[in-house]
Amino acid sequence: MSTDISERRSALPLRDRKTPMLRIAVPNKGSLAETAAEMLAEAGYTGRRDSKDLHVIDPVNEVEFFYLRPKDIATYVGSGALDVGITGRDLLLDARMPGAREIERLGFAGSTFRFAAPTGTFTDVSELAGKRIATSYPGLVDAFLDERGIAVDLVPLDGAVESAVRLGVADAVADVVETGTTLRQAGLEVFGPEILRSEAVLIAGPSDVEGTERLLRRLRGVLVARQYVLVDYDLPADLVDDAVAIAGGIESPTISPLRDPAWVAVRVMVPRKSVNTTMDDLYAIGARAILVTAIDNARL
Ligand SMILES: Nc1ncnc2c1ncn2[C@@H]1O[C@H](COP(=O)(O)OP(=O)(O)OP(=O)(O)O)[C@@H](O)[C@H]1O
Numbered sequence: 324m325s326t327d328i329s330e331r332r333s334a335l336p337l338r339d340r341k342t343p344m345l346r347i348a349v350p351n352k353g354s355l356a357e358t359a360a361e362m363l364a365e366a367g368y369t370g371r372r373d374s375k376d377l378h379v380i381d382p383v384n385e386v387e388f389f390y391l392r393p394k395d396i397a398t399y400v401g402s403g404a405l406d407v408g409i410t411g412r413d414l415l416l417d418a419r420m421p422g423a424r425e426i427e428r429l430g431f432a433g434s435t436f437r438f439a440a441p442t443g444t445f446t447d448v449s450e451l452a453g454k455r456i457a458t459s460y461p462g463l464v465d466a467f468l469d470e471r472g473i474a475v476d477l478v479p480l481d482g483a484v485e486s487a488v489r490l491g492v493a494d495a496v497a498d499v500v501e502t503g504t505t506l507r508q509a510g511l512e513v514f515g516p517e518i519l520r521s522e523a524v525l526i527a528g529p530s531d532v533e534g535t536e537r538l539l540r541r542l543r544g545v546l547v548a549r550q551y552v553l554v555d556y557d558l559p560a561d562l563v564d565d566a567v568a569i570a571g572g573i574e575s576p577t578i579s580p581l582r583d584p585a586w587v588a589v590r591v592m593v594p595r596k597s598v599n600t601t602m603d604d605l606y607a608i609g610a611r612a613i614l615v616t617a618i619d620n621a622r623l
Pocket residue numbers: 352353354355393394410411412413414432433434482499500501521522523
């Protein structure tokens with residue numbers, strides 16, 4: 324018999340487990356699917372091997388994955404059928420499921436949700452009263468306009484809504500905008516306020532389910548590893564305060580003695596996107612031998 328605890332645990336029949344597995348909804352296709360799967364893999368979970376798999380059990384980590392359309396995930400989680408899920412904030416709000424709530428931003432699939440129309444047609448959303456608005460997010464658009472007392476004729480479409488104006492089924496559209504390329508190609512321009520700023524999020528249902536915290540900590544670990552790098556450098560000991568003012572780290576930098584008592588070695592976590600500026604600033608005050616290392620994973 325194996326002496327490895329993880330192997331023995333995975334060999335337990337499902338019905339003999341004390342705690343039920345955490346049931347996680349994951350996008351099966353579309354813009355969110357690939358990065359969501361990568362994040363879960365980096366967090367140590369075993370995902371699907373085949374893009375046709377609908378359900379995967381990861382017994383070692385005590386979770387089950389259900390691969391679903393991102394648009395449906397808030398419905399499953401909000402109703403309590405599944406415990407947590409990865410979806411877009413825009414899809415969560417569009418579903419209008421009171422039981423579903425965002426518990427963590429996941430930092431990918433960032434976009435805005437905007438109204439757009441042929442250049443110069445509209446300047447303000449109030450001008451949309453009585454007009455036809457094409458969208459694949461009718462719940463989101465309806466809620467936004469309802470709050471402002473603007474009654475429109477919603478034209479629900481499944482995708483490629485930017486073509487709806489040119490093809491004569493709508494006067495304006497409300498859709499996801501990332502780079503704006505699709506809008507430009509359709510001869511459309513955004514107008515009015517941002518309806519929403521969206522990104523991929525982790526959502527939970529009406530009750531707190533055991534195991535959610537562990538998933539959350541693991542995903543946060545992946546986010547930290549993606550967003551930060553480790554910076555090591557040598558520094559004259561009397562400049563530590565100046566260096567900490569440049570890069571203070573998460574809690575506080577690690578300072579280690581060097582053989583030469585006039586110098587110290589410093590290790591600090593720095594946001595990846597500003598690491599070059601930080602290195603320039605540290606060099607300018609006298610830091611030397613500045614080395615940058617990627618972080619594989621973290622638990623803060
Ligand atoms: N170009 C994009 N950039 C960033 N996020 C996007 C983009 N397109 C869609 N999304 C996000 O993806 C989610 C929608 O996923 P969904 O799979 O339903 O549609 P999709 O990605 O457009 O897929 P498809 O067009 O293949 O059906 C939303 O949260 C939306 O904000």
